[in-house]
Amino acid sequence: MDERRTVRISKYLSKHLRHEPARIGIELDAHGWVAVDVLLTAAAAHGFAVGRAELEHVVAANDKQRFELDGDRIRARQGHSVTVDLALPPAQPPAYLYHGTVARSVAAIRAEGLRPMTRHHVHLSPDRETATRVGARRGTPVVLAVDAAAMHRAGHVFHVTGNGVWLTAAVPPEFLRFPTRSAAGSSSGSSSRRS
Numbered sequence: 001m002d003e004r005r006t007v008r009i010s011k012y013l014s015k016h017l018r019h020e021p022a023r024i025g026i027e028l029d030a031h032g033w034v035a036v037d038v039l040l041t042a043a044a045a046h047g048f049a050v051g052r053a054e055l056e057h058v059v060a061a062n063d064k065q066r067f068e069l070d071g072d073r074i075r076a077r078q079g080h081s082v083t084v085d086l087a088l089p090p091a092q093p094p095a096y097l098y099h100g101t102v103a104r105s106v107a108a109i110r111a112e113g114l115r116p117m118t119r120h121h122v123h124l125s126p127d128r129e130t131a132t133r134v135g136a137r138r139g140t141p142v143v144l145a146v147d148a149a150a151m152h153r154a155g156h157v158f159h160v161t162g163n164g165v166w167l168t169a170a171v172p173p174e175f176l177r178f179p180t181r182s183a184a185g186s187s188s189g190s191s192s193r194r195s
Contacts, residue, residue, distance in 0.1 A: 017083065034073065103140065122167070123166070
């Protein structure tokens with residue numbers, strides 16, 4: 001399958017498995033799963049036919065491993081704006097996690113910390129390289145370090161998804177480590193503060 005088709009299917013899956021399942025008449029269960037046959041039938045009925053082999057290719061080839069298959073079910077691993085319980089157990093985080101953003105968001109993050117915005121959790125990366133790629137999706141990246149060990153000691157709960165994304169309800173400003181002003185830029189704003 002060519003890359004354009006792979007990306008198109010991935011975006012379609014993200015939209016309907018994370019944000020708008022009702023748009024094509026599917027219903028996610030409490031943990032975000034839907035039967036593959038139900039999804040494929042609904043997609044075809046709404047003008048976007050996808051074959052089972054194409055679906056499996058997209059799940060396997062997705063660079064961020066956004067989706068997971070379990071037998072005849074599929075779900076998005078994280079990033080939902082619809083209510084789901086991913087049923088992930090609490091996990092002890094590494095000492096530091098990272099968040100990629102852009103300079104225009106830094107002032108708001110300094111004041112408010114990281115909030116989930118329209119998602120259920122703040123998404124954190126296990127390393128600077130991944131956080132840099134996340135931030136680069138919206139412009140020149142700025143990488144913030146999160147003192148996850150201190151947060152955990154203070155009672156904040158973390159979960160980790162099957163694709164290595166760390167989730168937490170919010171990150172208060174006192175647990176954030178900002179790069180020097182020259183590295184972060186001096187712009188302010190309140191664009192998306194999640195990864």
